[in-house]
Amino acid sequence: MNFVILFESLVNKMIAKESKILVTGATGLVGSNIIRLLVRNGYNNVYALIRKSSRTELIKDILDVIEIAEGDLSDIVSLDSLLENIDIVIHSAAMVSFRKKDRKSLLHVNVEGTANLLNICLEKNIKRFIHISSIAALGRKESGKMIDENCQWEASDINSDYAISKYLAEMEVWRAFAEGMPVAIINPSNILGAGFWNNGTGEIFHRINHGLSFYPTGTNGFVDVRDVASMTVKLMESDITGERFICSAENVKHKDIITKIAKGLGKNPPTVKLTKGIIRISSFFIDFYNILTSGKSNLSSQSLKNASFDSYYDNSKSTGSFEFQYTPIEKTIIDTCSSYIESAGKGLDYGVFK
Numbered sequence: 001m002n003f004v005i006l007f008e009s010l011v012n013k014m015i016a017k018e019s020k021i022l023v024t025g026a027t028g029l030v031g032s033n034i035i036r037l038l039v040r041n042g043y044n045n046v047y048a049l050i051r052k053s054s055r056t057e058l059i060k061d062i063l064d065v066i067e068i069a070e071g072d073l074s075d076i077v078s079l080d081s082l083l084e085n086i087d088i089v090i091h092s093a094a095m096v097s098f099r100k101k102d103r104k105s106l107l108h109v110n111v112e113g114t115a116n117l118l119n120i121c122l123e124k125n126i127k128r129f130i131h132i133s134s135i136a137a138l139g140r141k142e143s144g145k146m147i148d149e150n151c152q153w154e155a156s157d158i159n160s161d162y163a164i165s166k167y168l169a170e171m172e173v174w175r176a177f178a179e180g181m182p183v184a185i186i187n188p189s190n191i192l193g194a195g196f197w198n199n200g201t202g203e204i205f206h207r208i209n210h211g212l213s214f215y216p217t218g219t220n221g222f223v224d225v226r227d228v229a230s231m232t233v234k235l236m237e238s239d240i241t242g243e244r245f246i247c248s249a250e251n252v253k254h255k256d257i258i259t260k261i262a263k264g265l266g267k268n269p270p271t272v273k274l275t276k277g278i279i280r281i282s283s284f285f286i287d288f289y290n291i292l293t294s295g296k297s298n299l300s301s302q303s304l305k306n307a308s309f310d311s312y313y314d315n316s317k318s319t320g321s322f323e324f325q326y327t328p329i330e331k332t333i334i335d336t337c338s339s340y341i342e343s344a345g346k347g348l349d350y351g352v353f354k
Contacts, residue, residue: 016237019127020045022069022086024117025093029195029202030132030188032058033229033353034090039065041233049082049093057350058195073113079120089121090232092132094169096162096200103161110165111172118176129183130236131173132228135221135246135313136163138187148314149187149244158309170244182241188228189221189248189313192332194339194351202350205340208261215255215270216307221248221315222257224327226353234322248313249326260330264337274308 021038025031026048038046039062047067048059056063071078073093083089095102095109114131121129138151140158153167170185177183190201197206231247255270262269318324339351 017042018045019043019087020047020085021088021090021236022047022049022083023090023092024049024073025091025132026050027054027056027058028092029058029191029193029200029225030228031090031092032195033193033225034092034232035059035066036062036354037226037229037233047082047086055196055350057348058352061352061354073109073116076116076120079116080123083120083124083126086124086126088128088130088236089117089126090130090132090236091117092232094132094134094166098160098162100161106161106165107168110162111168114169115172118172118181122176122179122181126181128236128241129173129176129181130232131170131183131185132232133170133173133185133187133244134163134166135187135189135248135311136160137166137170138246139163139167140309140311144310144312146312146314147246149246149317177242184235184238184240184242185244186228186232186235187244187246189223189246191223191225191228192329192336193225194336194343194353195225196350197340197343198349204258205261205265205336208258208267209265209340209344211267212258212262212270214272214274215258216274217253217255218308219251219253219310219312220307221246221251221311221313222329222332223247223249224329224332227324227326231318231322231324234324238322240321245318245321246313246315247318248315249332250329251312252329254307257329257333260333261337264333265340 021043023031023035023046026035027050035046035048047069049069049071050056051072052070059066069082071082073079091114093113095106097106118129138147139153140156173183173185192201195202197203227249228247231245235245259269315326335353339353343349343351
């Protein structure tokens with residue numbers, strides 16, 4: 001009997017390797033690392049959903065072993081065609097912004113886009129849907145309180161428009177689950193790793209390299225992008241459905257993160273604490289500057305306020321369910337700084353973990 005079970009297990013695993021897997025957000029930090037891991041693990045029918053305008057540098061060296069699927073989450077017709085015969089969908093596409101002017105776009109991309117994708121997946125009887133959400137979707141509680149997967153969303157002025165959009169996107173996922181789709185959700189904390197240096201958390205490394213005087217006082221969760229990819233694939237390969245998992249390695253003071261990055265880049269760490277008074281004054285000028293320049297930086301009054309908040313995240317469910325060992329954040333910072341320095345030496349605005 002044991003030999004029969006083992007044989008069936010091996011057959012199922014072999015079949016899984018042939019599964020057609022569509023990854024949205026494939027050209028971004030998270031999506032590109034998920035695709036790399038899938039390819040490395042032997043999956044040979046990996047489809048990368050990208051927009052025509054997307055930069056493909058983060059996956060350019062594996063373009064010959066994956067399938068490119070051009071489309072947009074707002075285009076239901078193209079999604080209907082792209083999802084034909086797809087077995088598994090990993091949804092990592094999302095807009096990240098903390099600027100007030102982007103509220104409408106956040107709701108359009110993160111909520112409506114997710115709803116569109118799920119509706120087509122339901123029609124096509126997709127076998128598995130893995131949603132890459134965010135700790136932001138768990139909501140912000142009182143400063144200093146530990147947050148886990150059982151925390152209930154509470155409306156609050158502390159929650160950013162981005163957080164609201166990710167929470168509402170999760171509601172669409174749970175709707176699809178109620179309608180019979182096998183789903184699971186990952187809630188990563190602040191994701192660090194090599195990627196584009198002019199946006200997302202990559203911008204932190206770029207700003208520190210060019211000189212940063214201030215440091216925020218808060219605490220938050222941080223995780224290596226490679227760990228997010230690893231947990232995504234583990235969850236995809238499991239039979240777990242209808243559950244969410246916080247994906248966060250450590251809760252660290254922003255000052256400590258910035259200091260370690262500065263050290264890794266050979267720069268002086270910031271010495272001026274961002275007090276409430278400084279934040280109040282700086283917020284006005286930062287928001288005004290963003291309006292004038294239409295810049296893509298996520299530095300805003302909201303991001304400054306969030307960085308002064310103490311948020312702690314419990315990762316025990318993920319470590320227990322998958323026997324998962326997170327990469328120490330100090331190693332993540334060392335590896336990312338090394339990638340940044342190498343990129344800068346080549347005149348590139350991006351880096352890749354290989």
